[in-house]
Amino acid sequence: MFNPVQETVVGPPTDQSADLAVDVTQLVAVEQWTKQLGVTEAELRLAVAEVGTSADEVRTHLGV
Numbered sequence: 703m704f705n706p707v708q709e710t711v712v713g714p715p716t717d718q719s720a721d722l723a724v725d726v727t728q729l730v731a732v733e734q735w736t737k738q739l740g741v742t743e744a745e746l747r748l749a750v751a752e753v754g755t756s757a758d759e760v761r762t763h764l765g766v
Contacts, residue, residue, distance in 0.1 A: 723755040
């Protein structure tokens with residue numbers, strides 16, 4: 703039986719989001735991250751481009 707490797711999709715932020723990745727490829731996730739972090743989509747995407755997808759790094763970069 704074929705058992706494909708399942709890719710982990712990181713969804714919306716939660717209280718345990720410290721070790722999550724910020725997913726900017728899914729519109730729903732982008733909307734939820736921007737709401738959670740209080741930033742615009744452009745600010746979120748720029749932060750991810752500058753520091754990567756680590757939620758901790760993005761939060762630190764954005765100062766939230």
